[in-house]
Amino acid sequence: MKSKTVLxxxxxxxxxxxxxxxxxxxxxxxxYGPHITAQISSNEVKVNESVTINGEICPGDPNVTxxxxxxxxxxxxxxxxxxxxxxxxxxxxxxxxxxxxxxxFPIYGHICDRLYANVTDPNADPNAPIPTFExxxxxxxYTLVSAAAISLSLGTIVxxxxxxxxxxxxxxxxxxVQIGFVFLIxxxxxxxxxxxxxxxxxxxxxxxxxxxxxLGVSMPDGLPVPFFGCYYPCGRTTTCxxxxxxxxxxxxxxxxxxxxxxxxSSGIMRLGVVFGSIILLSIVLGKxxxxxxxxxxxxxxxxxxxxxxxxxRYRVLSDNFNKKFHQLGYVILALILILSILFGMxxxxxxxxxxxxxxxxxxxxxxxxxxxxxxxxxxLCMSLQTSVGLLRxxxxxxxxxxxxxxLGYYLTSLNIVIxxxxxxxxxxxxxxxxxxxxxxxxxxxxxxFPPFKWISALRLDKVEKKCTKCGVCKRVCPTQVTExxxxxGGDVTSSxxxxxxxxxxxxxxxxxxxxxxxxxxVMRSRNWLESNEF
Ligand code: SF4
Ligand code: SF4
Ligand code: SF4
Numbered sequence: 001m002k003s004k005t006v007l008x009x010x011x012x013x014x015x016x017x018x019x020x021x022x023x024x025x026x027x028x029x030x031x032y033g034p035h036i037t038a039q040i041s042s043n044e045v046k047v048n049e050s051v052t053i054n055g056e057i058c059p060g061d062p063n064v065t066x067x068x069x070x071x072x073x074x075x076x077x078x079x080x081x082x083x084x085x086x087x088x089x090x091x092x093x094x095x096x097x098x099x100x101x102x103x104x105f106p107i108y109g110h111i112c113d114r115l116y117a118n119v120t121d122p123n124a125d126p127n128a129p130i131p132t133f134e135x136x137x138x139x140x141x142y143t144l145v146s147a148a149a150i151s152l153s154l155g156t157i158v159x160x161x162x163x164x165x166x167x168x169x170x171x172x173x174x175x176x177v178q179i180g181f182v183f184l185i186x187x188x189x190x191x192x193x194x195x196x197x198x199x200x201x202x203x204x205x206x207x208x209x210x211x212x213x214x215l216g217v218s219m220p221d222g223l224p225v226p227f228f229g230c231y232y233p234c235g236r237t238t239t240c241x242x243x244x245x246x247x248x249x250x251x252x253x254x255x256x257x258x259x260x261x262x263x264x265s266s267g268i269m270r271l272g273v274v275f276g277s278i279i280l281l282s283i284v285l286g287k288x289x290x291x292x293x294x295x296x297x298x299x300x301x302x303x304x305x306x307x308x309x310x311x312x313r314y315r316v317l318s319d320n321f322n323k324k325f326h327q328l329g330y331v332i333l334a335l336i337l338i339l340s341i342l343f344g345m346x347x348x349x350x351x352x353x354x355x356x357x358x359x360x361x362x363x364x365x366x367x368x369x370x371x372x373x374x375x376x377x378x379x380l381c382m383s384l385q386t387s388v389g390l391l392r393x394x395x396x397x398x399x400x401x402x403x404x405x406x407l408g409y410y411l412t413s414l415n416i417v418i419x420x421x422x423x424x425x426x427x428x429x430x431x432x433x434x435x436x437x438x439x440x441x442x443x444x445x446x447x448x449f450p451p452f453k454w455i456s457a458l459r460l461d462k463v464e465k466k467c468t469k470c471g472v473c474k475r476v477c478p479t480q481v482t483e484x485x486x487x488x489g490g491d492v493t494s495s496x497x498x499x500x501x502x503x504x505x506x507x508x509x510x511x512x513x514x515x516x517x518x519x520x521x522v523m524r525s526r527n528w529l530e531s532n533e534f
Contacts, residue, residue, distance in 0.1 A: 060088025073100030227294035291500035329441035464489030
């Protein structure tokens with residue numbers, strides 16, 4: 001009781017300070033950290049005309065080299081290097097030699113501003129369509145897209161319809177679905193980006209695929225999904241719910257502004273949409289997202305397959321420790337939210353948290369999404385993006401060779417270290433990260449705890465009289481869930497259960513375990529001991 005009171009008081013005080021401090025956001029002026037801002041002389045120019053970029057850094061250090069990258073419509077680029085004057089200002093002029101939309105990035109260390117120029121050719125056919133800021137005409141890679149669509153459809157037909165016993169094929173079906181979703185999540189990387197202009201709202205090119213509106217609330221970053229469908233890669237088709245949660249808490253309570261983006265909606269409106277979507281998705285499918293869709297889940301499953309191939313046996317945690325370990329996910333989730341709120345407070349915006357960094361800069365520039373700075377998924381996404389040629393490799397290396405606290409535009413040294421640790425752990429302990437994943441904890445909160453538990457649509461049921469307590473379900477479970485084995489019957493879905501259905505697949509007794517969707521059984525265990533399957 002006492003700890004609950006302390007918790008309630010802390011949350012109230014934190015919320016009050018946050019709300020009060022957020023009021024002063026619009027009044028803050030001047031330099032709030034390592035930052036770069038720039039303006040372009042004109043956004044509309046003719047081909048072979050020049051534009052001038054005037055900008056400044058803050059703090060206004062002299063003699064700092066600024067790189068200004070002018071990226072042509074065909075994504076080749078011109079780099080110019082310029083040194084700041086005594087006030088930290090710089091100016092650079094460039095002739096734009098190709099018609100179309102140019103992206104211009106003034107880059108200061110790992111930080112950049114983004115500008116655009118629409119270059120027209122007066123000698124071009126006057127009847128040719130005039131470029132606009134609307135969604136561009138994408139040019140899909142038809143061969144790749146058709147091949148993927150055909151194989152996805154054929155695979156689904158073979159796996160679901162052509163197989164008499166669906167339960168027997170759960171593992172293969174799951175792998176197939178997981179790989180299919182990786183393609184869908186990163187689909188934008190496989191289409192032609194060359195015609196993507198920077199839209200009028202200054203949304204980054206990688207956002208134009210998913211920018212949307214919900215109930216009148218503008219969601220330029222897209223709708224959040226409860227799996228690691230990361231925000232960062234160029235060409236993503238989903239947005240990780242954790243990123244939106246962290247970022248919208250950052251001090252946009254009233255102000256509709258963000259990272260180089262002028263949002264038409266306020267932070268509180270967007271947070272409402274985020275929570276609404278997450279609650280709805282969690283109630284309908286719960287942790288099915290973890291078992292069947294999340295790309296990081298697939299990554300860990302592949303590591304387990306590698307271990308199996310090498311004939312190395314997995315290790316298990318004690319049941320007691322595993323349960324306590326699982327609670328860590330909620331602690332991490334709470335920490336993420338508290339840190340996001342803290343770093344969003346104006347009250348500490350002008351303090352110098354880390355010695356020798358700029359006042360408030362550390363907070364404002366990098367920690368609006370604190371978890372993303374350590375997230376193990378980010379290096380995988382960035383490597384994928386680099387491998388398809390949508391990110392210059394040097395951006396990755398630049399980001400990871402800075403000072404420990406100098407967090408990169410894309411990656412931090414911490415991201416890499418955490419990924420290495422998680423990968424090693426996953427080799428010995430199946431789905432090790434999923435046991436403490438804050439996103440998994442978020443889904444569990446809205447699907448496995450009252451009142452959401454009472455209305456969640458997807459659940460694992462056990463028929464008590466058909467279970468012989470053989471213990472197979474407990475042994476095969478990748479997150480060492482014990483509830484399926486220990487509970488007598490009825491709903492045995494626990495907060496740690498990924499709904500991977502490995503237990504349903506391996507349970508050797510007919511109808512002892514069932515997957516029910518809205519009360520209807522969609523899969524059930526079968527007696528493979530007496531069948532001719534093996
Ligand atoms: S870095 Fe991780 S937490 Fe952040 S958006 Fe990407 S997947 Fe989500
Ligand atoms: S627990 Fe986290 S990492 Fe694991 S599958 Fe779910 S969202 Fe992905
Ligand atoms: S209890 Fe069953 S469905 Fe849940 S994670 Fe374990 S094996 Fe998968």
